[in-house]
Amino acid sequence: EDQVTQSPEALRLQEGESSSLNCSYTVSGLRGLFWYRQDPGKGPEFLFTLYSAGEEKEKERLKATLTKKESFLHITAPKPEDSATYLCAVQGLSGSARQLTFGSGTQLTVLP
């Protein structure tokens, strides 16, 4: 059974204070790892897909990296508008190829 654990559950940063969010996973063969951003009362917004260990993707202040056991979402010089819940999900090779397993998310608050 695929499993995803995100840490920390909540993170408070000062504006400009860089940090990282962790997503640890166990999966019997990784088809893809996905990062999403979710604002209160909204659906998740797709950020990145990572397919293999060593891969990195960047978008503005966000950078996602992947190893064989975990993924990190690095946030550089965050701004208050980066405040949101960040979700990680994996798609494994076993079972249905279409199913994603989600973590519980990291709630990020960036203070001005």
Next chain:
Amino acid sequence: DGGITQSPKYLFRKEGQNVTLSCEQNLNHDAMYWYRQDPGQGLRLIYYSQIVNDFQKGDIAEGYSVSREKKESFPLTVTSAQKNPTAFYLCASSAGGAQPQHFGDGTRLSIL
């Protein structure tokens, strides 16, 4: 603009009543999904459909039903058999394979 439209945004159910949540997409995606999100938990898969007139149960299908008569539409019915229906319901679609799922903005269901 291409996207996923969920309606209504808020829905209230009375005891013994079935309610239907609407999901429409104009992304020309083959696959569509329904998830349930509860506070502090990851998204849990209710049902998914890979093609028209075909759908499969997810991890928590009991008390729910779906149909897929058109590629663009994947309505979810919450039946009276679902004893704890209060949650945030999210619909998603994808192009298939390891392509990311894209989400609507959800329907919040509450009990009267």
